[in-house]
Amino acid sequence: MSPEPANCPLCGAAAERTRAAPRGYLYLCPACGPYHISRSALACRQDIPASARSDVRLLRAYGHQPQIEVCRDGVRIVPGRR
Numbered sequence: 292m293s294p295e296p297a298n299c300p301l302c303g304a305a306a307e308r309t310r311a312a313p314r315g316y317l318y319l320c321p322a323c324g325p326y327h328i329s330r331s332a333l334a335c336r337q338d339i340p341a342s343a344r345s346d347v348r349l350l351r352a353y354g355h356q357p358q359i360e361v362c363r364d365g366v367r368i369v370p371g372r373r
């Protein structure tokens with residue numbers, strides 16, 4: 292699967308994304324770094340909290356692959372697989 296150009300839903304920078312299982316994308320953003328986001332989270336990107344960017348950076352600093360997903364209470368950022 293080849294990457295396609297897409298703006299980062301977190302910071303708006305020109306980034307690229309690749310389809311990733313299950314039902315989501317792997318974004319490679321020059322500012323935020325790599326992270327996963329589910330399709331449903333992408334669909335309500337206006338609900339992504341402003342703190343998401345620092346959460347993503349923090350999780351990666353601890354060696355996690357950040358994952359953005361939708362839960363009952365809204366969009367959340369969770370540590371994904373290493």
Ligand SMILES: [Zn+2]
Pocket residue numbers: 299300301302303304306320321322323324
């Ligand atoms: Zn970004």
